[in-house]
Amino acid sequence: MNFQAKPNRMIADKTPTPPARSAAAPQLRIVESTDIFRGQTEIMIKHEGVIYRMKITRQGKLILNK
Template identity: 45%
Template structure:
């Protein structure tokens, strides 16, 4: 369980998740803060598929029979 937690921290603090909007070409070197971690069960709430509105577009998050997640536009 500890290894999974360490992996999640590394993934969530990856520079690609920088939410400042500056991207990797930013002149100032900011220390990224970890992204918020949510359980998929908290998002799906017992459903197989949910809709997510993002920037005016509708996306679908779907859990597969094999336990994977698919996000489609």
């Protein structure tokens, strides 16, 4: 008997489909965190007169506090 292995198809093998965009949808701006933090691990952001603190954790996550 001659057995042939079937190709192993995994979900990860599929090419992701980009989300559909409306012609009227504005392009979202992407800002690099390195441009915002400039070597620091904490910054202050003023939004509508209120100061917020954004911090990079030891694990590399971002935390935003009022």
